[in-house]
Amino acid sequence: NTPSRHEVKIVDEERRGIDFNCDADLVGISCVTPQAPRAYEIADKFREKGVKVVLGGWHPSALPEEAKQHADAVVIGEAEETWPKLLKDLQENELKPFYKNNKPVDLRKIKTPRRELTGGVNLIGAVQTSRGCPMGCEFCGVSNSIYGKVFRMRPIEDVVEELQSIKQRQLWFYDPSLTINPRYTKELFRRMKELNKRFIAFGNIDVLSRDDELLKLAGEAGCRMWFIGLESLSQKVIDRLGKKSNKVENYASAIKKIHDYGIGVIGAFIFGFDEDTPDVFNYTTEMVYELAIDTPEFTILTPYPGTPLFERLEREARILTYDWSKYTEKGNVVFQPKNMTPSQLLEGTNKAIREVSSLSGFMKRTIYDKHFFVRNITQLLR
Missing domain, CATH: 3.40.50.280 (Cobalamin-binding domain)
Known part of the structure; x- marks a missing residue:
């Protein structure tokens, strides 16, 4: 939303160096x-x-x-x-x-991003249709920091216009969840049918488990994978986090239903919750196979500033470092876990990642899920 009288230049340091002698105001x-x-x-x-x-x-x-x-x-x-x-x-x-701002931004007033300013070639296009999340999970910065809990949507016409302007066929919807308002999302997917796009989106498992129409339209619109924050296999953990959308006992049937529509599942788990013991790593990796999760994603619990989790762990004197460069979710443990040592948390997470990423892990997924290989090859060829 920069007024047109100003000249704008965007520099992505991962692509090119920064000119500290540039003529910038x-x-x-x-x-x-x-x-x-x-x-x-x-x-x-x-x-x-x-x-x-x-x-x-x-x-x-x-x-x-x-x-x-x-x-x-x-x-x-x-x-x-x-x-x-x-x-x-x-x-x-x-x-x-x-x-x-004293109130959330009205998304009807935001402009389409000027992608030409980024330079270079992006293999995947990024789109945002909404902001805010009413969940308020303890560890999450989406609702506890920049966007807040007030859920807002962009006009579908604006989103479709932006999608049409994106050259890439592969897309990533980076909304906190594309299932918070199913009626809105269904209409968006109907409009996307003719765009010939392929995409991944974040979704809540409770909605996906019960809304066949949404899954059908998602498949027709080009959805390849739903990224689902399963977080934990302990209902006690889920309840304490405040993530009301997750019922562990429904994980298996929900994932099967998503698969029935030819869509894959990226299942995200976090290690390091207060209830977690060193047994959590082996148990979770085995359940990944039993649940037939296509792509498991394991990360280490990270208390980002601005979240209730950070405030609680700071009160409990459990923050180990304020070196923000270590707050990466992988490769570092920045707090004192309750039922294991920091090294056990780090090593256990790394071992779990190696297990599911290995050839044997891939083969186990094909054994537990007879449709795994065909479904994922089909997705690659679509």
């Missing part, structure tokens, strides 16, 4: 928690050269006072409405330290 940097140290380093370098810097995104929104130490201004939360105000203040030499 303002540098805006967005980051998530593990990127924060590098974002602060970049910001400091530009400020040393007299360039104004604005920080925003997940981490600065959670810790604005920390971010302000490295920036002239911090945008807290969604930026579509505050960004034009910030630019106006900059021109008038009245830049404020913090910019924050």
Whole structure:
């Protein structure tokens, strides 16, 4: 939502280096928690050269006072409405330290992203149809940080227009969940039938387990996989997290129903909950095969700033490091688990990942699920 009178240049450091001698009036940097140290380093370098810097995104929104130490201004939360105000203040030499919306952004007013500014070639297109999540899970930054719990949807016509402008056939819907409003999603899928796209989307297992029409339309629209946050095989854990959509006893039947419509399942599990013991790793990997999950995703519980989980573990003196670069969900344990050591959590997660990613793990999935091989090869050829 940058006014047209301003010239915009986007630099993705993963693709090309940053020119710290560029002729910029303002540098805006967005980051998530593990990127924060590098974002602060970049910001400091530009400020040393007299360039104004604005920080925003997940981490600065959670810790604005920390971010302000490295920036002239911090945008807290969604930026579509505050960004034009910030630019106006900059021109008038009245830049404020913090910019924050008092209410969620109306998604009818946001503009289609200017993808031509990113440069390079993306193999997968990224689309967002909605923001906010009413779940409020303890560990999740979606509802507890930048977007909040108020669920909002973009007009379907705007989404379809954006989809038509995306050259890539492969898409990823990065909504927190594309099943929060099934009526909206069904209409979107009906409109997508003629677009010849293939996509992956996040979904809640309770809706997918009972809505055959949604699954049918998803398949017709080009859905290859549903990414489902199963989180844990312990109902006690699920209940404490507040994830009301998940009933462990229904996992198997729900996954079978999704498979019946020719759609695969990415099943995401998190290790390190207070109820988890060292037995959780072997039990979860074995259940992955029994549940016929196509692609298991294992991560380590990570208490991101701004979440209730971070606040609780900090109160309990269980945060082991504030080196944000280690908050990666894989490869590091940044808190003290309750029923195992940090090394047991790290090693157990790594072992589970190796198991399901191995040739033997692949073969086990074909043994437990006789349709696994055909379903996934078919998806690749579609």
